[in-house]
Amino acid sequence: MSDDDAWDAIFRSQPDTARPEQGAPAAPAAGPAATGAAAAPASRAAAREQTGAGDRRSARQMLDEDRPPKRRRAWPWVLGVLVLLLGLGGGAVAYAWANYEPQLREALGWELPNDYEGGGNGTEVLVTIMPGEIGSDVATSLQESGVTMTYDAFYDLLLADPSIAFQPGTYALQEEMSAQSALDALLDPANRRESTATIREGLRAGQVIDILSAATGVPIADYEAAIADPAALGLPAEAPTVEGYLFPATYTFEPGTSAAAQIQRLVSETFQRLDGRGVAPEDRHRVLTLASLIQSEARLEDDFYRVSRVIQNRLDDGWRLEFDSTAQYGSAQADGSVFSTQETLDADNPYNTYVIEGLPIGPIGNPGDLAVDAAINPADGPWLFFVTVNLDTGETVFSETVAQHEEGVAQLRAWCRDAETSACG
Structure with missing residues (x-):
């Protein structure tokens, strides 16, 4: 018989019935013996009647049949395992361990724990719960990332409390946490990382x-x-x-x-x-370009819609927009002044609305909802000019004529003379 056959023979020889848990009383056997000592006299009487009726079995035999079967002792099985471990070669031992590890551990009292103790070993692990994942997915992720020792240790906690729910996200845990510690950490929003x-x-x-x-x-x-x-x-x-x-x-x-x-x-x-807002894909670029100009020039909410109207009126009348914000974007003037340099005003680039006709080639910044809405829904009005006359409050003057606009510019220059700000150049 080969070594492997010897191991198979030993494991096949073990009883199929499960042994009671260590420390727990054996389950009572079915039949008359389960009722205790009071059952004995009845069994003896029955034995006498059957004997008198010609039953060739002795009363002793019948009483023995009424008793529960004796539980097989485990020590011969353990002894056999030890003998084989000592006597067989390393290959046979390896075969037995690979194929019968749980049985060997149980027989020899070498069962492994399935859970860590405490809150981890101090090494941070990021665990991500994806939308749609369920408890079994989370248990698998924790075990595979080294947070918990086993899948079962964590999943058993979820089975015990079906109300537990996880929020998708990435959480900071540690290696070698107990299942309960890992669960507590996942339910604590403070451990979410974003x-x-x-x-x-x-x-x-x-x-x-x-x-x-x-x-x-x-x-x-x-x-x-x-x-x-x-x-x-x-x-x-x-x-x-x-x-x-x-x-x-x-x-x-x-x-x-x-x-x-x-x-x-x-x-x-x-x-x-x-x-x-109902903007067609083919209109996205034009709307965003308009909105970026409005975002750059307007200060107060109502003025967003008035600036939008000025842009539209100038385009409708065939005027150049002549926005300092576009000229400065195109020439990369970044001194923060509301007044453009002559070099900036003369620069030939696709953003300089002092030089080109119509809108610049693209947006000059990233507009928000208000500016986008204003680009789509300009206010009603005849204005062709505007100028912010107070850079602190955002007060802006809208005009219909060049003369009115020049008065507004004079107001701005007067404000700049009294103000201490680099925005005036």
Whole structure:
């Protein structure tokens, strides 16, 4: 007989009935013996009657049959295992361990624990619960990531309390946590890890990626690569850059979210906002370009709609827009002054509305909801000019004639003489 056959023979020889748990009383056997000592006299009487009736079995034999079968002792089985472990070669032992490890551990009293103790070993592990995952998925993730020792230790807790529910997200746990500690940590919102970035209205693309990088820790170079190909992000063919398409809002990102995925989320948000206002895909670029000009020039809510009307009236009359904001964007004048330099005003670029006809080639910043709404719904009015005369309050004068507009510019210059601000140049 081979070593492997010897092991199989030993395990086949064991009783099929399960042994009672250690420390628990044996279950009573079925039959008369289960009723206790009172059953004995009746059994003896029956034995005498059967004997008198010609039954060739003795009363002793019948009483023995009434008794529950003796439980087989475990020590011969353990002894056999030990003999084989000592006498057989390493290959046979390896075979037995590979095929009968649970039985061997039980026989030798070497059962392994299925749960850690305490709150972990101090090594952080990020565990992500995806939308739609159920308790078994979470139990698997915890075990595979080294947080819990076994699947069963954690899943048994869920079976005991069906009301437990998890929120999708990424959570900071530790290696080697007890199942209960891991469960408590997943139910504590303080352990959720995410990055939050707030993008204000009117910021330019470069400023947006600076904020995203600072919030998430993703390198600037990754964002620069992500915005390098506008077409890959789904932007219209006429969009020269992502400018205008990074919608201003507050965003949260799970750890590990790539720069490309973050940028795509901002772009998708822009499309959703435009779709919600009924803007056709072929009109997206024009509306965002208009909205970016309004966002850059207006200060007060009502003025957003008046500035939109000035733009529309000038375009309808065939006038150049002559917006300092577009001229400065095209020439990269970044001194923060409301007054453009002569060099900026004369620069020949597709954004300089002092030089080109109509709208610039694309947005000059990232407009918010108010500016988009104003671009779609300009106020009614005859204005062709406007100028902000108080940079602190945002007070703006709207005019119909050049003379009225020049009076407004004079008001601004007077305010600048009394104010201490770099915005006046």
